[in-house]
Amino acid sequence: MATRKLTRIYYYNVQRDPDRGKQAFEDQQKFLTALKDIPNLEVRLGVSKSRGEITVEKGVDIMIATDILKYAWNNSYDVAILVSGDGDFSYAVQSAKDSGAQIEVAAFPSNLLSELANSADYTKILTVPYFKYLWTKNRRYKKNNGNHRHNGKKRHYSHSNQNGSHKTNKSF
Numbered sequence: 001m002a003t004r005k006l007t008r009i010y011y012y013n014v015q016r017d018p019d020r021g022k023q024a025f026e027d028q029q030k031f032l033t034a035l036k037d038i039p040n041l042e043v044r045l046g047v048s049k050s051r052g053e054i055t056v057e058k059g060v061d062i063m064i065a066t067d068i069l070k071y072a073w074n075n076s077y078d079v080a081i082l083v084s085g086d087g088d089f090s091y092a093v094q095s096a097k098d099s100g101a102q103i104e105v106a107a108f109p110s111n112l113l114s115e116l117a118n119s120a121d122y123t124k125i126l127t128v129p130y131f132k133y134l135w136t137k138n139r140r141y142k143k144n145n146g147n148h149r150h151n152g153k154k155r156h157y158s159h160s161n162q163n164g165s166h167k168t169n170k171s172f
Contacts, residue, residue, distance in 0.1 A: 009041040014057040065092040072096035087113030
């Protein structure tokens with residue numbers, strides 16, 4: 001069985017606006033600080049823009065698609081793992097595959113669009129039991145107050161070596 005070596009993880013999100021929720025901003029800062037302790041992890045933040053009472057993320061999807069393509073075209077990875085179900089990534093995934101990269105997608109079934117699943121080389125369906133031992137029991141879930149559009153677009157990218165190849169292999 002082939003083994004993989006994880007060489008890079010990219011975490012994508014938006015920087016929360018402290019004026020739109022001090023506690024949420026502070027919680028995010030703690031989380032981002034904790035991410036700094038993870039080897040080979042890079043945080044890439046888009047911005048949030050307010051449209052009246054609604055806050056939307058800007059720039060995250062284009063950062064993800066650009067990185068998938070840039071690193072594929074630079075032959076920087078053999079396998080990319082995209083943790084997202086957003087069908088908007090289908091064309092980037094197919095283009096990366098056309099350049100020789102293998103693309104795997106991991107997503108919850110409720111968020112996985114068929115366009116993305118069909119364009120991926122492999123799809124891993126995530127389920128709550130899969131994460132049972134990763135989630136803490138004291139985690140508090142707060143309902144969305146309608147002021148922030150949350151659509152599950154927090155993305156994780158990781159880069160990994162495969163089959164002892166001499167390339168710098170990365171996996172999203």
